[in-house]
Amino acid sequence: MTRRFLLLVCLLFPAMTSCSDPVTPAAVLYFVEHEPGAEPFRSRMVITAGFVRMDGGSDDPDFLLFDRADGTIYSVSSAEQQILIIRPRPMDAKPPADFRHQVVRDSAAFPAVGGHKVSHYELLTNGQRCYDLYAAADLLPEALLALRQYREVLAGQQAKTLPLAPPGTLSACDMANNVFLPARHLEHGFPVRLTDMTGKTLELVDYNAEFRATAAMLRLPADYKRLTIEELRMK
Numbered sequence: 001m002t003r004r005f006l007l008l009v010c011l012l013f014p015a016m017t018s019c020s021d022p023v024t025p026a027a028v029l030y031f032v033e034h035e036p037g038a039e040p041f042r043s044r045m046v047i048t049a050g051f052v053r054m055d056g057g058s059d060d061p062d063f064l065l066f067d068r069a070d071g072t073i074y075s076v077s078s079a080e081q082q083i084l085i086i087r088p089r090p091m092d093a094k095p096p097a098d099f100r101h102q103v104v105r106d107s108a109a110f111p112a113v114g115g116h117k118v119s120h121y122e123l124l125t126n127g128q129r130c131y132d133l134y135a136a137a138d139l140l141p142e143a144l145l146a147l148r149q150y151r152e153v154l155a156g157q158q159a160k161t162l163p164l165a166p167p168g169t170l171s172a173c174d175m176a177n178n179v180f181l182p183a184r185h186l187e188h189g190f191p192v193r194l195t196d197m198t199g200k201t202l203e204l205v206d207y208n209a210e211f212r213a214t215a216a217m218l219r220l221p222a223d224y225k226r227l228t229i230e231e232l233r234m235k
Helices: 003-012 141-164 172-180 229-234
Strands: 023-034 041-047 051-055 063-067 072-077 082-086 101-105 110-113 116-125 128-136 190-196 201-214 225-228
Touching: 023 141, 041 141, 041 201, 051 141, 063 141, 072 141, 082 141, 082 229, 110 128, 116 172, 128 172, 141 172, 225 229
Parallel strands: 082 225
Antiparallel strands: 023 041, 023 201, 041 051, 051 063, 063 072, 072 082, 101 116, 110 116, 116 128, 128 190, 190 201
């Protein structure tokens, strides 16, 4: 379809989605998540140069939007007609004095994903297995970068809550995975299967690196009330 024909179509039929709602190059990733004692469920991640959208697999009204430019996370709830705003914070916490980390790589061969070699790793802290990881080398590098940015923002917020946790309630894996080493599972390639210390598993089941995200997918509801995470903590 030529550009001249597309222009003519848009002039004659301006309500068409392709004309009225611009699209942005993106990658879309589909996952199956499974928590112990619960039914597996599907999730989706749409990644553009400027944003990451996480949702239940479709353009439903409940989603999370991460602004990669300024590091702000927006959690949209249609039931509450509300957007929770989580802004980045500096990492102002210090790790425990006894904090030892180890990576154990399996020498076995595993099926490739998209032509990318998959390796198996165990990520340990203080002798505890914090992650069981299958990672595909050099798969979806832009998605890896976006996920690293997102995890680091969450870690800064998690660090803020460390003093509020009762003594002994946070394990070494909790602190490593969520605060001090939030992106270590992204250092060996894209995680195609990841299980944490609680048994929660995230598995990549499909992806398309040539997706097109519509502007509506990356737009926040204008009429929803907004609440910052700091305001929520004060309630």
